Amino acid sequence: xxxxxxxxxxxxxxxxxxxxxxxxxxxxxxxxxxxxxxxxxxxxxxxxxxxxxxxxxxxxxxxxxxxxxxxxxxxxxxxxxxxxxxxxxxxxx
Numbered sequence: 001x002x003x004x005x006x007x008x009x010x011x012x013x014x015x016x017x018x019x020x021x022x023x024x025x026x027x028x029x030x031x032x033x034x035x036x037x038x039x040x041x042x043x044x045x046x047x048x049x050x051x052x053x054x055x056x057x058x059x060x061x062x063x064x065x066x067x068x069x070x071x072x073x074x075x076x077x078x079x080x081x082x083x084x085x086x087x088x089x090x091x092x093x
Contacts, residue, residue: 005036005044014045018054025057032058 009017024030036044038059042051 004032004034005041008044008046011047014047014050014054018050021054021057026061030058 021030034041038055041055042048045051045054
């Protein structure tokens with residue numbers, strides 16, 4: 001899952017995601033990315049008990065990586081802009 005929390009879930013969507021993760025729990029690996037702290041996830045799922053149960057399963061055997069800094073997309077966009085040569089208006093004809 002990429003960027004969990006970008007758009008809030010309706011209750012049914014949160015329940016479906018919980019069921020999926022519960023089925024995968026201790027059976028398959030799952031990678032989740034999010035720009036939200038765990039304490040903010042309840043805003044996404046709008047149900048504290050569901051969020052707690054989901055986080056409990058996700059984090060039980062997890063390797064949690066926290067990153068800081070500029071996003072990959074923003075740095076790529078900047079690098080692309082730097083690599084473009086600006087129009088040369090000082091050329092003499």
